[in-house]
Amino acid sequence: MASTTQFLFSLPPKPPYLLSYSSPSKPRSINITCCLSIQQARNDQTTSSGSNALNGLRVAFAAGGTGGHIYPAVAIADELTIVNPTSELLFLGRPNSMESTAIPSAHFEFKPIPAVKLVRPLFSLRNLLLPYFLIKSITKCFTLLSKFEPHLVVGTGGYVSFPVCLAALLKGIKVVIQEQNSVPGIANRFLSLFADLVFVAFNSTVQSFPRKEKCVVCGNPVRLSLKNSVSKALSRLHFFPWLEKMEGSSEEIKVILVLGGSLGANAVNIALLNVYSQLLLEHENWFIIWQTGVESFNEMESLVRSHPRLLLAPFLHSMNMAYAAADLVVSRAGAMTCSEILAAGKPSILVPSPNVAEGHQHKNAFLMADVAGSRVITEDELDSTTLGSAISEILVDERLLAEMSQRALNAAKPDASAEIAKHILSLVKENS
Numbered sequence: 001m002a003s004t005t006q007f008l009f010s011l012p013p014k015p016p017y018l019l020s021y022s023s024p025s026k027p028r029s030i031n032i033t034c035c036l037s038i039q040q041a042r043n044d045q046t047t048s049s050g051s052n053a054l055n056g057l058r059v060a061f062a063a064g065g066t067g068g069h070i071y072p073a074v075a076i077a078d079e080l081t082i083v084n085p086t087s088e089l090l091f092l093g094r095p096n097s098m099e100s101t102a103i104p105s106a107h108f109e110f111k112p113i114p115a116v117k118l119v120r121p122l123f124s125l126r127n128l129l130l131p132y133f134l135i136k137s138i139t140k141c142f143t144l145l146s147k148f149e150p151h152l153v154v155g156t157g158g159y160v161s162f163p164v165c166l167a168a169l170l171k172g173i174k175v176v177i178q179e180q181n182s183v184p185g186i187a188n189r190f191l192s193l194f195a196d197l198v199f200v201a202f203n204s205t206v207q208s209f210p211r212k213e214k215c216v217v218c219g220n221p222v223r224l225s226l227k228n229s230v231s232k233a234l235s236r237l238h239f240f241p242w243l244e245k246m247e248g249s250s251e252e253i254k255v256i257l258v259l260g261g262s263l264g265a266n267a268v269n270i271a272l273l274n275v276y277s278q279l280l281l282e283h284e285n286w287f288i289i290w291q292t293g294v295e296s297f298n299e300m301e302s303l304v305r306s307h308p309r310l311l312l313a314p315f316l317h318s319m320n321m322a323y324a325a326a327d328l329v330v331s332r333a334g335a336m337t338c339s340e341i342l343a344a345g346k347p348s349i350l351v352p353s354p355n356v357a358e359g360h361q362h363k364n365a366f367l368m369a370d371v372a373g374s375r376v377i378t379e380d381e382l383d384s385t386t387l388g389s390a391i392s393e394i395l396v397d398e399r400l401l402a403e404m405s406q407r408a409l410n411a412a413k414p415d416a417s418a419e420i421a422k423h424i425l426s427l428v429k430e431n432s
Contacts, residue, residue: 054428057087060150062164063103064093068180068336069158074106075221076154076178079421090148092141092164099160113140117159134163141167151428152176155191162187169194174427178420180220180335181360182367183208196427199420201339201413202367218420219413220339225320227343227414235325238318239289239311252285254395257326257346260293265332267379268351269296272330273303274384279391280309286395289325291316327401328394330387333365341368342412347404348374349390351382371411373404
């Protein structure tokens with residue numbers, strides 16, 4: 001199955017391989033869209049789809065809030081369109097949100113529902129009107145589901161999925177949920193009590209759900225482009241075209257991929273800011289691809305000195321090439337990023353965000369340490385010395401790099417979306 005994925009921002013581009021923009025004189029809005037194109041080229045799936053196809057299959061998705069909830073749903077939806085081409089799919093989410101632009105750009109139907117957000121702490125005065133907004137949202141979802149009449153609803157977590165799945169349960173529609181993190185959030189934990197199936201990414205996650213017999217361990221669905229094999233040499237030329245004229249062995253080159261998130265990870269950016277120059281000075285064959293995040297780019301661009309072996313960008317278009325080019329990934333520990341690191345088979349240094357609800361990233365990071373040997377640096381421990389030492393320790397040890405890479409690949413579940421799609425079709429067939 002060949003595929004391409006592009007992330008486009010409404011900002012004028014520099015070279016085709018990165019996105020940049022000049023400092024605006026006043027705040028500007030940034031619209032994020034995701035464009036997915038699929039070419040069906042997997043013969044085994046094409047052959048099997050004929051016998052497994054369900055004519056008129058309708059599936060609704062409840063996905064939104066963050067990319068970590070949206071893109072797994074899109075990956076599952078893409079898989080359903082491959083194995084069951086006649087599927088009708090509907091996404092429900094908040095208006096004027098990330099999902100309201102990303103989903104239509106992925107060529108799926110999107111309908112807005114009223115937002116219902118639980119404020120922490122739970123007993124905050126801001127939650128006093130929560131019951132009213134929840135009932136309003138459930139009513140809207142009930143109406144939309146009545147018109148669409150899905151055979152099944154897929155919830156991928158977050159507060160967007162809660163009213164949709166509740167409305168589906170009230171209508172007697174089958175519900176499955178997909179949990180990306182090592183430990184489930186409040187919405188998925190509650191919905192799991194009534195869901196027909198619970199898809200989880202890790203074996204240890206099963207213990208967090210009361211109805212363990214409903215859990216299916218299948219990994220996290222990753223973006224389609226990561227399933228395509230991309231040459232490391234070609235990927236490096238994509239970001240550093242002048243490498244084609246470089247003398248010497250390309251095998252000696254080491255590329256560090258630093259992911260600051262789509263919006264930015266300030267602590268990671270600052271730590272790297274104070275050590276990148278030293279790393280490039282001491283190692284003439286080391287390169288850095290540094291995604292700062294959109295909100296941090298202007299500041300970092302003003303502070304970072306231009307260097308031929310450093311590529312600075314607010315957001316990377318071709319993540320499949322970025323992973324392929326890299327020997328080591330430095331990143332936050334979001335569930336989907338962790339799954340992509342495993343799928344790409346990359347050694348990693350993870351800096352979990354302390355600002356994510358319920359400590360999800362800390363749990364994800366330490367689970368990655370267990371299954372893939374990832375190095376974890378907490379934000380309290382993070383500084384330029386700690387980060388620089390961790391990078392150097394890993395990159396100079398070929399045996400360690402190979403071991404971490406193999407452990408990541410062994411822990412990966414690249415066919416998660418295909419397995420989830422298969423279970424969805426089977427569940428619908430059982431009740432058709």
